[in-house]
Amino acid sequence: QKEVEQNSGPLSVPEGAIASLNCTYSDRGSQSFFWYRQYSGKSPELIMFIYSNGDKEDGRFTAQLNKASQYVSLLIRDSQPSDSATYLCAVKGTGNQFYFGTGTSLTVIP
Amino acid sequence: DAGVIQSPRHEVTEMGQEVTLRCKPISGHDYLFWYRQTMMRGLELLIYFNNNVPIDDSGMPEDRFSAKMPNASFSTLKIQPSEPRDSAVYFCATGRGSFYGYTFGSGTRLTVV
Numbered sequence: 242q243k244e245v246e247q248n249s250g251p252l253s254v255p256e257g258a259i260a261s262l263n264c265t266y267s268d269r270g271s272q273s274f275f276w277y278r279q280y281s282g283k284s285p286e287l288i289m290f291i292y293s294n295g296d297k298e299d300g301r302f303t304a305q306l307n308k309a310s311q312y313v314s315l316l317i318r319d320s321q322p323s324d325s326a327t328y329l330c331a332v333k334g335t336g337n338q339f340y341f342g343t344g345t346s347l348t349v350i351p
Numbered sequence: 352d353a354g355v356i357q358s359p360r361h362e363v364t365e366m367g368q369e370v371t372l373r374c375k376p377i378s379g380h381d382y383l384f385w386y387r388q389t390m391m392r393g394l395e396l397l398i399y400f401n402n403n404v405p406i407d408d409s410g411m412p413e414d415r416f417s418a419k420m421p422n423a424s425f426s427t428l429k430i431q432p433s434e435p436r437d438s439a440v441y442f443c444a445t446g447r448g449s450f451y452g453y454t455f456g457s458g459t460r461l462t463v464v
Contacts, residue, residue, distance in 0.1 A: 275452045284442060284455040285394070329394065331452070338407060339384060339444075339453065343393035 244268060245332050247342035255350050260317040262345050264330030267311070273333040274306055274313045279344065280326045289315060320349045355456035357443050363462045369431040372459045374443030375424060384453060385418055385428050386442040394442070400426065433463045 247264050254260045262276075273292055277285035291297045291304040291313065303316040313332075317324055327344040334340060356375040364370050376383050384399040398408040403420045411418070415434070420426040430437055440460050446453035 273451075277452075284458050285444075287452040287454070290452050336407065338396060338399070340396065341386075341394040 244334065244340040245330055245342040247328075247330050247345050249343055250346040251348055252345055253348045253350055254320050256320060256322060258320050260320045260324065260347055260349070262315040262317075262328050262330075262347065264313045264315075264332075264342055265311055266313070266330075266332045266340075268332065268334045268340075269308075269311060270335035271332045272335075274304070275331040275333075276302075276304060276313075276315045277329040277331060277341075278326045279329055285329055285341075317347075320347075322349045322351050325349050355443055355445050355454050357441075357456035357459050359459060360457060361460045361462075363464065364433055366434055366463055367432045368463075369429065370433045370437075370461060370463075372428040372430075372441050372443075372461070374426045374428075374445075374456060376426070376443070376445035377454060378424075380445035380447050380454075381423075382446045382448070382453065383420060383426050384444045385426070386444060388440045388442060388458075389438075397428070430461075433461075435463045438462050 245266050276289040278288050279285045289304045291306045297304045301318045305314045325348050327346050329344045330342040332340050358373045381402050385397040386394050388394045397410045398418045400420045418428045440458045442458045443456045444453040
């Protein structure tokens, strides 16, 4: 079983819509959860992190965490073409390892 | 701050040759990770260091791979001998503390022919 699982997509949404990206993890003791954005040919860039159950908002981005269900999600409101990228979910395990999902490809259609 | 600096950006080498990838972390960062990214397998953690000490190298694929961190300002990942299946983008990522996200370097695109 993979430590972190994401739907690979591709996910397509029209400009201005809400994009919803989902991630599940296997290590129940995980404490820290991160979302990275990776443009084609570039390195991953940290956009959000969350530690506590519930929602965390930062501009157009909202991260949601449910530790009981071992589920973390990222919502992007008012999606823009510049949001088109691969979004990587990362989880810090109990041993300080930093595991990544395989990423979800998002395309925002103008 | 110049960020995490990796060199070279691109490396093309012949099978059997030794390859050395380099990483300079952001000053003050005490964690350093080496990742490999391919289309098929995504981002794979190879090894990570805390305060220059290797903590977990269980992701290193085989004995052909080795990594060192002789001081807080420098780390290397060496592949000897290299094989075509080692072709990938290798990222170095560093951070401060164990509770926060990490900053990635620009990566080294390795092609073994």
